[in-house]
Amino acid sequence: MPEAKRQNERLVGILIIGVIVLNYPLLSLFSKVKLIFGVPVLYLYIFAVWSIFIGCVALVLEKKTSSPFVTPSPKPEKSE
Amino acid sequence: MxxxxxxxxxxxxxxxxxxxxxxxxxxxxxxxxxxxxxxxxxxxxxxxxxxxxxxxxxxxxxxxxxxxxxxxxxxxxxxxxxxxxxxxxxxxxxxxxxxxxxxxxxxxxxxxxxxxxxxxxxxxxxxxxxxxxxxxxxxxxxxxxxxxxxxxxxxxxxxxxxxxxxxxxxxxxxxxxxxxxxxxxxxxxxxxxxxxxxxxxxxxxxxxxxxxxxxxxxxxxxxxxxxxxxxxxxxxxxxxxxxxxxxxxxxxxxxxxxxxxxxxxxxxxxxxxxxxxxxxxxxxxxxxxxxxxxxxxxxxxxxxxxxxxxxxxxxxxxxxxxxxxxxxxxxxxxxxxxxxxxxxxxxxxxxxxxxxxxxxxxxxxxxxxxxxxxxLRSLQRSDLSSVLLGIxxxxxxxxxxxxxxxxxxxxxxxxxxxxxxxxxxxxxQFAPVILIGIYWKGASRRGAIMGLLAGFAVWTYTLLVPSFVKSGWIATSILESGPFGIELLGPYHLFGLNMFDPVTHSVFWSMLANVGFLVGVSLFDRQNAMDRLQATLFVDVFRHGDTDTRLWSGTTTVAELKDLVARFVGVSDAEKAFSEYVAEHNFDVKTNAHADANFVRFAERKLAGAIGAASARVMISSVVKGEEISIEGVMKILDETSQVIEYSHRLEAKSRELENATAELRAANKRLKELDRLKDEFVSTVTHELRTPLTSVRAFSEILRDNPSLALEERQKFLDIIVKESERLTRLINQVLDLAKIESGSAEWTRECVDLNEVIEEASSSLSRLFQENSINLEKMLPTESVFVMADRDRLIQVAINLMSNAVKFCAPGTGQVTIRLSTPPGLARVEVVDNGPGIPDDEQERIFAKFHQLKGMRDEKPSGSGLGLTICHRIIKHHGGHIWVESKPEAGAKFIFELPFAETCTSSEHSS
Missing domain, CATH: 1.20.1730.10 (Sodium/glucose cotransporter)
Incomplete structure (x- = not known):
């Protein structure tokens, strides 16, 4: 089942990216006393990554696993 | 408050x-x-x-x-x-x-x-x-x-x-x-x-x-x-x-x-x-x-x-x-x-x-x-289900x-x-034995025991003991100076590792010990058959699924099994489960007092649900007599099964490939048949078209031969017809040859800078007699400057002649009016040939460029064209990267238009050609 395998690979990819962006050193870039829209930048960053992560997982899993895209076999062109 | x-x-x-x-x-x-x-x-x-x-x-x-x-x-x-x-x-x-x-x-x-x-x-x-x-x-x-x-x-x-x-x-x-x-x-x-x-x-x-x-x-x-x-x-x-x-x-x-x-x-x-x-x-x-x-x-x-x-x-x-x-x-x-x-x-x-x-x-x-x-009590046959609840x-x-x-x-x-x-x-501490256990068959029983114990021991020493220290049960000195004054063994900085906080410190050491022992011991361990069997069943769960492993080869009776299960889950539940099983598998209890392997397995699972897998196994083995288990045999069956599954997977893949190949072949065959049919049709149409003028040439020649006494005037008229028909024949043959050449790709094309103004002039001058004969007015609307395209000059003239003579054909003599217009929309050169003939019905407009398509209800009863002219025009324009189409309304004349890409770099290529 190549489609299912693809899905698993995507999920692992999302996990790895998630672990990286939610840890040192990327996290330290946002460890500042600064407010954006009245929210501390650290919290804004974490909650944003969090939501995006959930969105990505949902996207990968809820995508209709339709039959793989079939390319129509090329018809021989009449020589013109 | x-x-x-x-x-x-x-x-x-x-x-x-x-x-x-x-x-x-x-x-x-x-x-x-x-x-x-x-x-x-x-x-x-x-x-x-x-x-x-x-x-x-x-x-x-x-x-x-x-x-x-x-x-x-x-x-x-x-x-x-x-x-x-x-x-x-x-x-x-x-x-x-x-x-x-x-x-x-x-x-x-x-x-x-x-x-x-x-x-x-x-x-x-x-x-x-x-x-x-x-x-x-x-x-x-x-x-x-x-x-x-x-x-x-x-x-x-x-x-x-x-x-x-x-x-x-x-x-x-x-x-x-x-x-x-x-x-x-x-x-x-x-x-x-x-x-x-x-x-x-x-x-x-x-x-x-x-x-x-x-x-x-x-x-x-x-x-x-x-x-x-x-x-x-x-x-x-x-x-x-x-x-x-x-x-x-x-x-x-x-x-x-x-x-x-x-x-x-x-x-x-x-x-x-x-x-x-x-x-x-x-x-x-x-x-x-x-x-x-x-x-x-x-x-x-x-x-x-x-x-x-x-x-x-x-x-x-x-x-x-x-x-x-x-x-x-x-x-x-x-x-x-x-x-x-x-x-x-x-x-x-x-x-x-x-x-x-x-x-x-x-x-x-x-x-x-x-x-x-x-x-302790495995020999006492009492109802244990209430004991279970009590425990x-x-x-x-x-x-x-x-x-x-x-x-x-x-x-x-x-x-x-x-x-x-x-x-x-x-x-x-459970993570390694489970995660490694479900993906690595090599993880062994002894490895798991060692890993769990080591991880647990480290956890106890580095997290649990210090918490007792804080409650005052153990002297606080252990935290600072280690047990018995050995500083290297301090629970918060084991072996001198003091860069982490207590939790990180504990997790690091306990995970290291856990995974280390699990993997290390497993690598040097020899798994027994049961170990390998369960490992295979776990790791390959999606492959084996619920395969029957026939674990039990001994014999026992259904009644004994039922008694056993009833002791743990209660009599009524056991009764219900057994009768369900019997009904589902058509197991005849009266003739079959002895339970088969499947039945024993069912009973074991039922028990496992109540008292756990390990205990269930012990219990079942207490009632199943005879040789207990032949795990080697089971392993062999499993291996064979997985091989068979492997083979069948490969076979399936092969047969899928074959099916695909067959489908492709079938499609190719269909296309070939279609081409063959088109060719046959073409040949038969061509021969039909050739025969018509040939017949009339022959008929008039025979009249001339058989009637020497014909009046000169008559004779002249017949000869005219013969000449005209042979001209048509020649034209037809030329066009067929032309089309065949273009379609087979063997036609020779020259590419040079061509001024469309000249092309139209030339075409109209060679058709001027035709216009005069039919007394049709030709109006040319050409721009003053030259319009260059990269094309084969002779072929373009052929297109122009074809379109214009077509227009003549459809115009009424005397009142006929043909306009040829050359314009230059951005990047293009466009030629329009307009007539005021009867026009082309909508449903014909698409087919008009097809081979041998002739319009119905033409001016003459007998079609004068070959039915190939427009096809050839279409092919030529296509070949030059342009396109050609017709716009028309019935009774309002027809307008044939073709467009070619405008040549920007004509002056330089003129030198090179």
């Missing part, structure tokens, strides 16, 4: 509602209409992860470490991405092997060894005690706060005597509740639908309660969360919470907490129970993968605002941050809000306690007590009171989150 009896009444009413839900859930399950069989209830039940720790502890932690409360929820979020294939595999294995607990799972994986089940159970019980004490502490604390809170400085001191300790009564109430809830009857599959429904309800209550608290604090006490944060930033103390400076242990602690919570979400006994054992349908995991993280996100949004509000309202530190959620509403005399929040905390705690004690009591009963008991109830009591003892001894000196983390670190 809230009266004590009000709080008690509300609490018991709430528990009553839970009972009602559980009762309803069980009723529905019995009648086969499950209310929990959907991904949403499943997700909500997983949220039992959010306990009193989340409800009270998160705020406390946020108040002291800022963002430090978050990794506990980020970990499960990250882990959820892996659920779809890790958790699903575990669920599948658990379904196939009728797994009833995490201890059962691990012992099944490693040769169904009762010893492993026992070890896991002990780790689970000891490890979970801090967690249970956390819940007791939180509930009793919240109760006390609720009915004694008078203001920041006037908290009543909690009495020290055991009998006036709220926690004791909380423990008692919870024990009774859990016993009533989880052990009403022995269920063969260990599934408690009613409980799951109640847990899901509790998850809703705690989420709503926390959100209510958050909204109340942010919008009622302050004018919105951002205002609250602005207030907090003004204080230098509070602004520290906005970044990660306040986090003790720094980034390594952050990472450790993330890792621990990733493991805890799967391997805490209660999470395993809810995720795996209570799972109804694997497909539900899919939605839970993203809905559960969403739940976590929602319950965390208001943690920071509440913590900041608490710190702003009680700046002197007189109120424990762990109680801010309650204290803040109470401070403003909003007792109803506080009561609701208290209910949320109560549901968070009871949810955890119920599931954890049920899961643990199952483990204690099946994996700790039963193996011992069976050895479970007893173990619930014991576990809760151990938790209470832990709380009395140690709990007071720790914050909620710190207590919980000790348990998380214990649960993480």
């Amino acid at each position: 809230l009266q004590e009896w009000v709080i008690l009444l509300v609490s018991f009413c709430y528990l009553g509602i839970l009972f009602a839900i559980a009762y309803y859930g069980d009723k529905r399950a019995d009648s086969g209409r499950s209310i929990i069989s959907n991904p949403y209830i499943y997700t909500l039940s997983i949220a039992v992860y959010c306990t009193a720790w989340t409800f009270y502890g998160s705020v406390g932690r946020a108040a002291t470490t800022g963002a430090g409360f978050l990794p506990i929820y980020l970990g499960p979020t990250l882990m959820a991405a892996l659920w779809w294939f890790v958790l699903r595999k575990i669920i599948r294995i658990a379904k196939v092997h009728r797994i009833t607990s995490i201890a059962d799972f691990i012992s099944s994986r490693y040769a169904k060894d009762p010893l492993i089940g026992g070890i896991v159970t002990i780790i689970a019980v000891v490890g979970i005690l801090p967690y249970i004490s956390l819940q007791l502490k939180a509930v009793s604390r919240s109760f006390n706060v609720l009915h004694t809170f008078q203001g920041p400085s006037q908290m009543l001191h909690v009495a020290d005597s055991i009998w006036s300790d709220t926690a004791l009564y909380v423990t008692l109430a919870m024990s009774v509740f859990s016993i009533l809830f989880g052990t009403r009857h022995i269920d063969a599959s260990e599934r408690h639908e009613g409980m799951v429904a109640a847990i899901a309800f509790e998850s809703v209550v705690k989420l709503v309660a926390f959100l209510v608290a958050g909204v109340f604090v942010s919008y009622y006490l302050f004018s919105g969360p951002t205002e609250l944060i602005y207030d907090a930033v003004k204080s230098p103390e509070l602004s520290k919470l906005m970044n990660l400076e306040a986090l003790s242990g720094g980034y390594s602690n952050w990472f450790t907490l993330t890792f621990l919570s990733m493991m805890a979400i799967l391997f805490l006994p209660r999470q395993f129970h809810i995720l795996v054992v209570e799972n109804v349908n694997e497909e539900h995991v899919k939605k839970a993968c993203w809905l559960f993280p969403l739940y976590l996100l929602a319950i965390n949004i208001f943690v920071l605002p509440i913590a900041l509000a608490g710190l702003l309202l009680f700046p002197d530190g007189s109120v424990d941050p762990d109680t801010f959620v309650l204290a803040v509403p109470l401070h403003t005399n909003q007792e109803l809000v506080a009561l609701f929040v208290y209910l949320g905390g109560l549901s968070a705690a009871t949810g955890m306690v119920i599931v954890a004690t049920i899961a643990l009591s199952t483990m204690v009963c099946n994996d700790l007590v039963m193996p011992v008991l069976l050895r 479970r109830r007893g173990s619930i009591l014991v576990i809760l009171f151990l938790g209470y003892a832990f709380f009395r001894l140690i709990g007071e000196s720790y914050a909620l989150v710190t207590l919980g983390l000790v348990s998380f670190a214990a649960a993480a």
Whole structure:
């Protein structure tokens, strides 16, 4: 089942990216006393990554696993 | 101030509602209409992860470490991405092997060894005690706060005597509740639908309660969360919470907490129970993968605002941050809000306690007590199902009171989150044996035992022992100078490793020991047959599925089996299960007193559901006589099966390839046939077209030959016809040849710079006689400057002549009017040939460029064209990268248009050509 395998690979990819962006050193870039829209930048960053992560997982899993895209076999062109 | 009896009444009413839900859930399950069989209830039940720790502890932690409360929820979020294939595999294995607990799972994986089940159970019980004490502490604390809170400085001191300790009564109430809830009857599959429904309800209550608290604090006490944060930033103390400076242990602690919570979400006994054992349908995991993280996100949004509000309202530190959620509403005399929040905390705690004690009591009963008991009384044939229930109830009591003892001894000196983390670190010890065990067949029984023991020992020494130190049981000197003065062995800096905080330090060493021993011992171990068999069944669960392994080759009778099962699950349940099996498999009990291998296997599974896999095996072997098991034989069958499956997979792939090839061949054949048909049609049309003029030439020649006396005038007329017809013949043959050449691609094309003005001039001059003969007026509308295209000059003239002579053909002599117009839309050169003939009906316009297509109702009765002219024009224009089409309305003339790409670089290419 190549489609299912693809899905698993995507999920692992999302996990790895998630672990990286939610840890040192990327996290330290946002460890500042600064407010954006009245929210501390650290919290804004974490909650944003969090939501995006959930969105990505949902996207990968809820995508209709339709039959793989079939390319129509090329018809021989009449020589013109 | 809230009266004590009000709080008690509300609490018991709430528990009553839970009972009602559980009762309803069980009723529905019995009648086969499950209310929990959907991904949403499943997700909500997983949220039992959010306990009193989340409800009270998160705020406390946020108040002291800022963002430090978050990794506990980020970990499960990250882990959820892996659920779809890790958790699903575990669920599948658990379904196939009728797994009833995490201890059962691990012992099944490693040769169904009762010893492993026992070890896991002990780790689970000891490890979970801090967690249970956390819940007791939180509930009793919240109760006390609720009915004694008078203001920041006037908290009543909690009495020290055991009998006036709220926690004791909380423990008692919870024990009774859990016993009533989880052990009403022995269920063969260990599934408690009613409980799951109640847990899901509790998850809703705690989420709503926390959100209510958050909204109340942010919008009622302050004018919105951002205002609250602005207030907090003004204080230098509070602004520290906005970044990660306040986090003790720094980034390594952050990472450790993330890792621990990733493991805890799967391997805490209660999470395993809810995720795996209570799972109804694997497909539900899919939605839970993203809905559960969403739940976590929602319950965390208001943690920071509440913590900041608490710190702003009680700046002197007189109120424990762990109680801010309650204290803040109470401070403003909003007792109803506080009561609701208290209910949320109560549901968070009871949810955890119920599931954890049920899961643990199952483990204690099946994996700790039963193996011992069976050895002692295995020969006594008594009904054990009531004994089973008794053991479970007893173990619930014991576990809760151990938790209470832990709380009395140690709990007071720790914050909620710190207590919980000790348990998380214990649960993480199960991760290697499970995760490695379900993907690596080489992980062996001895490796698992060593890994578990080593990890547990390190955990005990580095986390549990120090907590006893803090309670004063062990001299504090051990923390600073190590045991017996050996500094290298200090529990907080083992072997001199002192760069980490205690939790990270413990997790590092215990994981190293655990994984190290598991992998190391396995690599040098020789697995026995049972070990290999279970390893194969677990790792390849998706391949083997529910393959019958024919484990039992001895003989026994159906009656004996039934007696055995009845002793553990009760007579009526056993009767029912057996008659169902008999009916389903058409097993004739009367003629077949001896049970076959499948029947024995069925009985073993039924037993495994009640007393665990390891014990079930022991019990079955006590009644099955003869040679017990031939695992080597089973292994061989398994190997063969997997080979056969492998071959059949390859065969399937091959046959798919063949099918594809066949389909392609078929399509090619169809196309060839079509081409062949077109060719035949072409030939027959051509011959037909050739025969018509040939016939008339021959007919008139014969007339001339046979009638020498014809008048000169007549003769002249006939000769004219002959000449005309042969001209037509020649033209036709030329055109056929032309078309054949173009279509086969062998035509020679020159490419040069051609001025379309000249082309049109030339074409019209060669047609001038034709126009005169038919007295048709030709109007040319040409631009003054030259219009260059890259093309074959002769062919373009041919196109122009074809189109113009066509136009002549369709115009009435005398009144006919043909216009040829040359224009240059951007990038293009466009030629239009317009006539005022009868026009072309819509339905003909598309087919007009097809071969041998001739318009009906032409001016002459006999078609004068070959039917190839427009086809050739079409091919020529196409070849030059342009296109040609017709616009026409009946009775309004026709307009043939072709467009060619305008040649920009003509001057330079003129030199080169």
